[in-house]
Amino acid sequence: MSYLVEMENIRKSFGEVVALDGVNFTVGYNEVVGLIGDNGAGKSTLIKILAGVHRPDEGKILIRGEEIRNLSVRKVRESKIEVVYQERALGEQQSIWRNIFMGREITRLGFLQIEEERAQAEKVMREIGFRALGLTPDSIVKTLSGGEKQGVAIGRALHFEVDLIILDEPTIALSISEVAKVLDYVAEIKRKGKSAIFITHNIYHVYPVADRFVILDRGRTVAEFKKEGVSLEDLMGKLSLIARTGKLS
Amino acid sequence: MTKAVRGFKIRKYRLQLSILSILIALWILYTSVSPRTFLSYGIYYSLMSTLPLYAIMSLGLTCVIIAGEIDLSFPDVMAFSGFVFSALFVGTGNIWLAFFCCLICGFAAGAFNGVLVTKARIPSLVATLGTSFFWRGSEVVLSGGWGVILSDAEKTAFRQILVGRLGGIVPGGTVPAQAIWFVLFTIVFWIVLNRTKLGAHMYFAGDNLEGARMMGINVDRVKILIFTIMGGSAAFAGTLANMEVLYYWPTLGSGFLLRTIASVFLGGTAYFGGIGTIFGTFIGSIIIGSLETGIVAIGISGFWVQVAEGVVIIIAVVAQAILRRGRGAT
Numbered sequence: 001m002s003y004l005v006e007m008e009n010i011r012k013s014f015g016e017v018v019a020l021d022g023v024n025f026t027v028g029y030n031e032v033v034g035l036i037g038d039n040g041a042g043k044s045t046l047i048k049i050l051a052g053v054h055r056p057d058e059g060k061i062l063i064r065g066e067e068i069r070n071l072s073v074r075k076v077r078e079s080k081i082e083v084v085y086q087e088r089a090l091g092e093q094q095s096i097w098r099n100i101f102m103g104r105e106i107t108r109l110g111f112l113q114i115e116e117e118r119a120q121a122e123k124v125m126r127e128i129g130f131r132a133l134g135l136t137p138d139s140i141v142k143t144l145s146g147g148e149k150q151g152v153a154i155g156r157a158l159h160f161e162v163d164l165i166i167l168d169e170p171t172i173a174l175s176i177s178e179v180a181k182v183l184d185y186v187a188e189i190k191r192k193g194k195s196a197i198f199i200t201h202n203i204y205h206v207y208p209v210a211d212r213f214v215i216l217d218r219g220r221t222v223a224e225f226k227k228e229g230v231s232l233e234d235l236m237g238k239l240s241l242i243a244r245t246g247k248l249s
Numbered sequence: 250m251t252k253a254v255r256g257f258k259i260r261k262y263r264l265q266l267s268i269l270s271i272l273i274a275l276w277i278l279y280t281s282v283s284p285r286t287f288l289s290y291g292i293y294y295s296l297m298s299t300l301p302l303y304a305i306m307s308l309g310l311t312c313v314i315i316a317g318e319i320d321l322s323f324p325d326v327m328a329f330s331g332f333v334f335s336a337l338f339v340g341t342g343n344i345w346l347a348f349f350c351c352l353i354c355g356f357a358a359g360a361f362n363g364v365l366v367t368k369a370r371i372p373s374l375v376a377t378l379g380t381s382f383f384w385r386g387s388e389v390v391l392s393g394g395w396g397v398i399l400s401d402a403e404k405t406a407f408r409q410i411l412v413g414r415l416g417g418i419v420p421g422g423t424v425p426a427q428a429i430w431f432v433l434f435t436i437v438f439w440i441v442l443n444r445t446k447l448g449a450h451m452y453f454a455g456d457n458l459e460g461a462r463m464m465g466i467n468v469d470r471v472k473i474l475i476f477t478i479m480g481g482s483a484a485f486a487g488t489l490a491n492m493e494v495l496y497y498w499p500t501l502g503s504g505f506l507l508r509t510i511a512s513v514f515l516g517g518t519a520y521f522g523g524i525g526t527i528f529g530t531f532i533g534s535i536i537i538g539s540l541e542t543g544i545v546a547i548g549i550s551g552f553w554v555q556v557a558e559g560v561v562i563i564i565a566v567v568a569q570a571i572l573r574r575g576r577g578a579t
Contacts, residue, residue, distance in 0.1 A: 073465055089460035091453045093523040102453055103464035105446045112444050138261065 002065060004029050004164055004195050010059035012045055019045040021219040027164060027195050034210035035199045038243060041216040043199050047166055051083045052076040082157040083166040090141050090149060097121035097137035100156045128155040128185055147178030154185045165189055166197045171205045183209050203239060207232050217242050263572050264517040268532045271565055275543060282547040290422045296538055297428035302490050303505040304431050304534035307512040308438040309482035311530040312475050314513055317455035317522030318366060318373035322381035323483040324502030329384040330354040331487030335397035335497035344407045352484050358384060359480020363473030389499060397497040412492045427489050439527040451475060455522025511562055512537045517569045
């Protein structure tokens with residue numbers, strides 16, 4: 001079976017602290033993987049290695065079957081992988097259209113093509129279903145709700161035709177209705193044939209949208225389940241067991 | 250233009266419109282109380298001669314603050330590079346060489362600030378405070394506290410280009426060339442800030458530094474470039490000052506720090522970064538430049554100038570803070 005991303009035997013320490021201890025992790029094509037674990041499980045470290053922010057001490061990373069050495073933020077982007085960070089990497093004082101093109105501005109002879117960016121931003125906003133009254137590409141991001149900000153970040157990733165979107169705690173601190181919006185955006189990612197990694201410690205949020213779940217605990221992969229045949233209650237039970245004992249049985 | 254579009258444009262540009270309204274209100278006040286002064290060309294000629302000396306630096310400082318930093322060293326870079334210009338001109342007789350070296354000094358001083366901030370990770374307030382002492386001290390040591398007479402530059406084309414008096418623009422009068430330079434610098438800075446990638450990255454660097462990094466923006470390069478440009482602006486302004494009076498004086502730049510910073514904040518640039526406009530700074534510089542003259546012209550004692558400046562600045566920044574709170578569109 002071919003995978004979009006394969007991470008093999010990843011080890012990473014920060015001084016004396018072992019963050020990852022031989023983790024194997026894969027993401028298939030058109031698949032949503034829920035990466036679950038408590039604080040300190042190693043989820044963020046794993047994803048930052050995949051995002052090119054950290055280098056692993058050991059292990060291999062393959063993207064579309066090809067091993068990538070010295071993965072950097074630039075190489076990750078070139079590989080059509082995008083991270084939607086918890087902090088969303090948005091300029092709160094800037095407009096939606098500026099944020100969509102942050103770092104990827106359209107220029108001609110060195111000058112920004114503002115009308116083109118605005119028009120494309122309008123299209124992105126339609127595609128992610130921004131229905132709130134009064135929202136335009138010129139709307140300032142800080143005036144948006146948490147879910148809408150998440151929508152801008154996800155819309156940005158989708159617009160640039162990435163194959164894998166990594167969502168770092170996308171529903172944290174959001175209201176119920178906002179969470180529902182974000183889950184809609186994740187469903188849209190799948191509908192467009194893309195893949196996503198949904199990092200969370202809230203199983204209720206990730207369960208409706210994920211195809212597979214990978215559970216990390218104290219830097220190790222302790223369990224992996226496909227959604228078929230595992231109910232939400234089963235999954236909750238397994239997570240509780242892992243939290244108490246550090247293993248599945 | 251439909252009513253809705255007009256309304257949107259007013260909301261979009263309300264910060265700029267508010268500072269322009271303040272300028273217009275002050276001008277109406279000055280003119281109504283002292284029409285003889287403010288309805289004659291002389292006062293504007295005087296402002297055009299002096300205002301650009303710090304206003305050009307306020308444009309560069311706007312970019313620095315938008316990017317989330319501050320520069321306190323520019324008056325001292327102005328002085329040091331002004332000395333370099335004077336010494337080289339007197340020593341070699343080659344005014345263009347002197348100007349070129351002066352600009353290099355300014356750019357280098359600015360770049361040094363940028364490197365301290367981005368690579369040594371020293372907060373810009375601290376870094377530029379340190380370099381301000383360094384450049385001022387170096388200038389005093391090198392000049393020995395003495396001025397330099399630059400009268401040999403009087404008839405040069407260089408001086409005409411920089412600070413000559415241009416006829417044919419205003420009926421019956423001339424326009425100091427430094428005013429044209431100020432307008433040109435304003436246009437160039439506006440283009441850079443609003444129509445280039447560098448400008449977009451300045452806003453993001455000031456708004457969300459880590460976010461900008463995550464999105465692949467080389468924020469270190471952006472900041473080093475901005476500080477470098479700031480240093481070059483200070484060097485250019487220093488040369489204007491030298492050429493205007495044909496004299497280099499060791500206290501060049503003193504007194505420019507606060508009025509330059511005031512121009513930037515009065516113009517609507519936010520101290521926390523990510524917000525600001527060149528138009529706002531342009532108008533802010535004019536307000537600051539004209540305040541002292543206006544206050545004295547309307548009969549208030551010169552002792553009250555600073556109080557009045559403070560009141561105007563406080564009113565302007567409070568108004569902008571209120572407008573920013575309801576900001577719905579750029």
